[in-house]
Amino acid sequence: MILSKLVLIPFCLCLFLSYASAYEINDEARLHDYLFSSNYNPNLRPVNKSSNKILIETRLGIKRIFEMDEVNHRVVLFAVLFQKWNDDFLTWNPKEFGDIEYTYVDYSKIWTPQIQLTSKYSNEKSSPSDYSIHEIYDNFPVKLFHNGSVQFTPSVHLTSECLLNYGKFPLDIQMCLFLFQMPYSIDQTWLSLSVFYTKDEDIKYEHMWDIENFNSNSTIDDNRNQIVVLQLQFKRKYRNYLYTLPSYFVYILTLLMFILPQTSNQRIIIGSTCLIISCLLTFMMSNSTPNHEISAWPLLAKMFVFNIVLLTFSLLFSAFVINIARGDHLKSVPSWLRKLTINILARVFCIQAVAYTVLNSYSFKVHDDEVIAVQEHINAQLVMETIDTDIRVRNRNRNDSEEISESTPQESESLDNLNQKDGNKKNNLTKLLRQIYENIDQIRYRLQIDTYNSCKNNEWLLVGTLVDKILFFVYCTIVIISTFTILKQDRK
Incomplete structure (x- = not known):
């Protein structure tokens, strides 16, 4: 008898837990039915009065640089968007739904700010992929609170154009702009954006670029639409381009060539060596830097070309001077x-x-x-x-x-001989x-x-x-x- 009672206790406990879980599920289902009734429209702003303004508090957490396309002048960032706003139509009394204070729903069921990323350099030929916010995870859930507060934290890829200038390669710093905009006027919505950067230490691949500085500010266009401008400063990690260091030794050797006497054969030897090294470094740089216009040539490449031209002229004049010194x-x-x-x-x-x-x-x-x-x-x-x-x-x-x-006649003859001598x-x-x-x-x-x-x-x-x-x-x-x-x- 006692043994049968002991076996019955766990069975009753499991039955009670399953009943409680089913009750909670039913409460959450009833809550969703209550919130997303036929009157809720996700395409309309969730305000009781049309004159009310929605404040979207957004924190942009940049994790790392996903891609820096130097050929197509495009940058892609991996980031997390922490968005928070109030939805007047998504409120409930927790006591009526089993003390449920928050729940998760799919973001497609509710109104979202629809933040768009535009480019300052966009034109008719630009494709949407040139500047966009691409969500990594589809159907990312949104957290709803009973007081109408909404939290949405998707992981995204931010893609935007960035006109790169290689003038100071490999010590160059690039400035890129990300323009965030919503299809609403400033009387309807207002976007408050704050940015922070945290390096992702778990990744195995280290990018050759790093974010040096960033800041954001808001402007209003002619149509009374808010534009949040995020300015990022990217710095190249020049340690990946250590092959440029020998160029400075080439300059020192070139100076040594000018210091040597003009009639010295060592000028020809040193000058020829520096000329070969400069040509090799120029070839390496041409393979390392992307194709670009002549006006955007790196200054270091211009120095290489200038060094090659100057070395050529110097070698010609050295041979000319040696020829003068050793010939008529x-x-x-x-x-x-x-x-x-x-x-x-x-x-x-x-x-x-x-x-x-x-x-x-x-x-x-x-x-x-x-x-x-x-x-x-x-x-x-x-x-x-x-x-x-x-x-x-x-x-x-x-x-x-x-x-x-x-x-006497003999003496006169001797005198004549003496005069003749x-x-x-x-x-x-x-x-x-x-x-x-x-x-x-x-x-x-x-x-x-x-x-x-x-x-x-x-x-x-x-x-x-x-x-x-x-x-x-x-x-x-x-x-x-x-x-x-x-x-x-x-x-x-």
């Missing part, structure tokens, strides 16, 4: 090139002193005036020597004539001096030719030096300006 040039510098470089560019870039330094390096050459002075001195020595010789001969002849009368010495000396004069004249001519060629080479070297210094000045200026422009971040 019969043609002189054209007058227009001399005026452009020596008279104009040298003064503009304040390197006129280089010209005097290079020209004065040939000051050891014998000038024409010095050669002419040597020739005149030799001529004077020849004339004086001739006059002295004639005087000595005349005196000797006078003495000889006096002695001949007293001397003196005449031969005089002729030999005259020939030797004339030979020296001719040699000096040839040396003078050669010195003139060498000096002329040296001056021509000097002018070509001066032109090469000026062009090289100008390229160095332009290169340093462009690199400094471009670097500061890239590193400068917009904080607007």
Whole structure:
């Protein structure tokens, strides 16, 4: 008997619980029938008076960047919309429905704010997918409270256009606008939007973009419709583009090439190496950045192209200068090139002193005036020597004539031989001096030719030096300006 009673107790308990559950289900079913009667229309605003305004309190929780389509200029965000408003037609007394204070219904059964996402850059050719709010879960339930409060928290994908500017790649910051709008005037509804950003730490894939800053504000258009503007600031994670770091070492090597002497073969070697590296980096950047217009080229890519062009010109001028330093040039510098470089560019870039330094390096050459002075001195020595010789001969002849009368025939013959030897010495000396004069004249001519060629080479070297210094000045200026422009971040 006792055993049968113990078995009956659990059976009664299960029966009671099932009855209570059925009672609650019946209460909730009765509640739904009460709320969604034939008088409720989900297409009309749920207000007792048409003049009443519905306040939609919305909190937008951005979880992560789902997609950043840099080719089509489109951004997709994964977010959660926390919406809350009051529905005057969805109220009940909890005591009449088994103390049920809230219930869940499908959002298609009730009125919803119908928030739309538009684009500032939309046109007739834009498709709805360019800017939309796409709900991830269909038939997402809505929570209804007995006082008419409605809570709707769907997970959504926000898709909008975003005109990207790659000018500061890879340190670029992009500004994107999300425009939220409802098909009601400000007298009918008002959207209060607050935004917060929480990173989703559970995802395995880390996006190359991050949200740097955001803010929202409301405006009213000409049709008295409210537009909530959400402005997001996206920052690229430049750690994914570490291949751009060698570009700065290329710039340092390029500066080293300009510092080396112009006649050094190492300039050609270093310049060729930097040129190959710059071409390789430009190719890598072209594969990493999406197709874009020329006006939107990254500044770093422009620096690569500029570096390639400047390196090419520098290599050409280095080969030109080395050829001048190690060869003879019969043609002189054209007058227009001399005026452009020596008279104009040298003064503009304040390197006129280089010209005097290079020209004065040939000051050891014998000038024409010095050669002419040597020739005149030799001529004077020849004339004086001739006059002295004639005087000595005349005196000797006078003495000889006096002695001949007293001397024997043998002595007179020896005197004649002596005079003949003196005449031969005089002729030999005259020939030797004339030979020296001719040699000096040839040396003078050669010195003139060498000096002329040296001056021509000097002018070509001066032109090469000026062009090289100008390229160095332009290169340093462009690199400094471009670097500061890239590193400068917009904080607007």
